[in-house]
Amino acid sequence: MSSLFYNPLISAKTPPLFGANTTRKSPTIxxxxxxxxxxxxxxxxxxxxxxxxxxxxxxxxxxxxxLPRWIGYGFGSLxxxxxxxxxxxxxxAQLRTEALGLxxxxxxxxxxxxxxxxxxxxxxxxxxxxxxxxxIFVMSQNISDAHKEDLAWATYIxxxxxxxxxxxxxxxxxxxxxxxxxxxxxxxxxxxxDWFEKQIEQIGLSDLKDTLYFPQSADSDLQExxxxxxxxxxxxxxxxxxxxxxxxxxxxxxxxxxxSSISYAYSxxxxxxxxxxxxxxxxxxxxxxxx
Amino acid sequence: xxxxxxxxxxxxxxxKRLASxxxxxxxxxxxxxxxxGRYRGPKxxxxxxxxxxxxxxxxxxxxxxxxxxxxxxxxxxxxxVSGIAPVADASSxxxxxxxxxxxxxxxxILTGLVWLSIRPKSISVVNPQGVECQRIYSQLPDxxxxxxxxVWESLSAVTCCSSLxxxxxxxxxxxxxxxxxSSTEDGEAEAVDATKLMxxxxxxxxxxxGAQSYLANLSLYPGKSELPFLPSNTQAVxxxxxxDKGIAIIGGDTIRGFTTSDQAxxxxxxxxxxxxxxxxxxxxxxxxxxxx
Numbered sequence: 001m002s003s004l005f006y007n008p009l010i011s012a013k014t015p016p017l018f019g020a021n022t023t024r025k026s027p028t029i030x031x032x033x034x035x036x037x038x039x040x041x042x043x044x045x046x047x048x049x050x051x052x053x054x055x056x057x058x059x060x061x062x063x064x065x066x067l068p069r070w071i072g073y074g075f076g077s078l079x080x081x082x083x084x085x086x087x088x089x090x091x092x093a094q095l096r097t098e099a100l101g102l103x104x105x106x107x108x109x110x111x112x113x114x115x116x117x118x119x120x121x122x123x124x125x126x127x128x129x130x131x132x133x134x135x136i137f138v139m140s141q142n143i144s145d146a147h148k149e150d151l152a153w154a155t156y157i158x159x160x161x162x163x164x165x166x167x168x169x170x171x172x173x174x175x176x177x178x179x180x181x182x183x184x185x186x187x188x189x190x191x192x193x194d195w196f197e198k199q200i201e202q203i204g205l206s207d208l209k210d211t212l213y214f215p216q217s218a219d220s221d222l223q224e225x226x227x228x229x230x231x232x233x234x235x236x237x238x239x240x241x242x243x244x245x246x247x248x249x250x251x252x253x254x255x256x257x258x259x260s261s262i263s264y265a266y267s268x269x270x271x272x273x274x275x276x277x278x279x280x281x282x283x284x285x286x287x288x289x290x291x
Numbered sequence: 292x293x294x295x296x297x298x299x300x301x302x303x304x305x306x307k308r309l310a311s312x313x314x315x316x317x318x319x320x321x322x323x324x325x326x327x328g329r330y331r332g333p334k335x336x337x338x339x340x341x342x343x344x345x346x347x348x349x350x351x352x353x354x355x356x357x358x359x360x361x362x363x364x365x366x367x368x369x370x371x372v373s374g375i376a377p378v379a380d381a382s383s384x385x386x387x388x389x390x391x392x393x394x395x396x397x398x399x400i401l402t403g404l405v406w407l408s409i410r411p412k413s414i415s416v417v418n419p420q421g422v423e424c425q426r427i428y429s430q431l432p433d434x435x436x437x438x439x440x441x442v443w444e445s446l447s448a449v450t451c452c453s454s455l456x457x458x459x460x461x462x463x464x465x466x467x468x469x470x471x472x473s474s475t476e477d478g479e480a481e482a483v484d485a486t487k488l489m490x491x492x493x494x495x496x497x498x499x500x501g502a503q504s505y506l507a508n509l510s511l512y513p514g515k516s517e518l519p520f521l522p523s524n525t526q527a528v529x530x531x532x533x534x535d536k537g538i539a540i541i542g543g544d545t546i547r548g549f550t551t552s553d554q555a556x557x558x559x560x561x562x563x564x565x566x567x568x569x570x571x572x573x574x575x576x577x578x579x580x581x582x583x
Contacts, residue, residue: 071398075391082391086384093373094385097366101392104362108395111355111402117344118352119411146434149566157559161552215338264341269449273556276445280438 065112072108079105116264128261129165130180130227138189138196139176151176154256154277162274163265164258166226170200171238171254171281179259180227199225205255208237213271215264232265234258236278254281352410356403362396416544419453419469419522424480426466435571439465442560451548452541454521458485459537459568468542471522481520491517494538497530503558504530507547518542531557534565536572 079101083090139151151169155178158167166179175193183192200206214233226233236256256278260266266274344351366389427436439457446452447468454468463483470480488494493514497504506512506528518528518540527543539561543549549557 068398068402071395075395079388079391082384082387086387091373091385093369094388096369097385097388097392100362100365100369101388101395104358104392104395104399107355107358108398108402111399114340114344114351114354115402115406117341118406119345119348153563153566157556157563161555161559212334215341269550269552272449273445273552276449279444280441 065115068108068111072105072111076102076105076109128229130229130261133180133182133227135178135180136183136192137178138192140174140193143174147174150280154280155179158256158258158274158277162258162270163232163260163262165261166230166259168196168257169254169281170196170206170257174254182225182227196225205235205257207252208235208255209239209252211236211271211275213266215266217263226259227261229261230259231263232260234266234271234274236271236274238278238281240282253283256281348410352406353403355399355406359396359399359403362392362399366392366396414545414547416451417524417526417546419542419544420524421454421469421471421522422478422480423468424466424470426463426480428462428464430575431464432571435567438564438567440467442564443467445560446541446557450541450553451527451543451545453544454525454540454542456483456520456540456542457533457537457564458483458488458540459533460572461486461489464537464568466520469522470520483520488517489538493517493530497532497538498535501532503532503554503561505549505554506530507549529554529557531561533561534569537565537568539564 079098083094083098137155139148143151151174154169155167155176158164159179164179166177166181168177168181169175175196177192177196183195187195212233212235215231217231223230234257236258237252238254238256240251240253256274258266258274370389427439431439442457443455443465446455452468454470455465456463456467457465463485466480466483473479473481489498491514493504494517506514509515509525509528518525521528521540521542525542525544526546527548529539529541529543529549531539531541533539539557541549541557
């Protein structure tokens, strides 16, 4: 079982494509009944619990939630074309209609963007693996086997269950990096660990106290470490519970850094689970015990 | 990328106070204690659109319908007011412009309808009836106990879990959360008979298939009688096998409360628990010796 956690070849989780279960039909608009994706996996359901009316064109691989955007662009350009190519004089009535039409076209273009933030929206893009970077798996060697296994398991589970392509866990002196990173070529594992530590020191990540979530590209120094094409970034600090008798503030023991190649990769639920996994390392290196 | 002097004044870290933060020119998503300023990385900017849409979910869902409907009426009114007959032919440029605008209005109305239809149903929480309990097998070493407690804290914080029972190798290692009240002793939780549990048909089925079983609406399953230690109004149950020798029973307080993502996480946590508990069980003779 432990060999599973050490296996560096992990494929990133790909969320199911939105229109993946449409069949090939002639392109007429038809209404189909689909089970909501949330409950599709459970075959013990006795009742159809969230039937969804979806308009699909039946073309495989075409994502219908962006349809209003294309219609907005298409009709908007036709309106402009009509204005210039049509009759020589334009009446005020026509100008009013065209203004209304252009406003509607602009709204239609914005509609898929708004729809992304509604509850129950599923991410459309799939994680793409970055090209030109190599998958790595390095871990500090000066920690006990039990801790090594915990770190390996945590990085494995984070890569497998969320839309993550690179993960870095740093707790006190222990460091574990897995996934795709923009490390310098041809360095030995030990040097790679040093390189990571230097980067962390430069940015001062070990002193972070709050969870930071960048749903779209983060600028800056962090970009050097991360592979090209990283869009979302989540940094979750691991805090030691404050000692009430000593009246001290929460101290940071380390952090968990996750990067993904799609934007808005981590939903609220994902972040809650990531927080729970980070809690596992609270007090991990405080006392050592063998199982 | 220094944030500037405004942010050097310490702001206490308290999520409830986020709403009352004064308007700084450069917003940060969470208030932070940057006294020492040692963190030099980027700070996230507030995402206005995402926050507004998430907070006004219902309004935004019906917005395209209103926009489309109003535009539809406006086109017709425009036609009648300017004295043109409301005839849909594509001969004049006015008619063509009208048709295009009508097409856009209809697209918006349909999008609004789709959004309304995919609104997730909100299901209410049913408070489990029972007593709080926390029973941990006495011979477990500290590391195993902390791992079991970590599993309970994660599940209760992130999912709708309200009861957790872990049975392994013929004994009940953990019973925590809300449990049914015992029939024999008042105020105490019903004990878990691990051997009887493992021999029951529910658990046998799960162990044989080796896969997680999700009973999303427990009242529909007759096997409910094999889980007498769970509160009687437990709504959903996940049975997660731990290798060949154990099972984790996770009770929730909402019908279909565990999402597919929860199920995936629970499966992986189950594998880790199995690894930990197997190691403990295999080392048992040594562990007992060490304790002496």
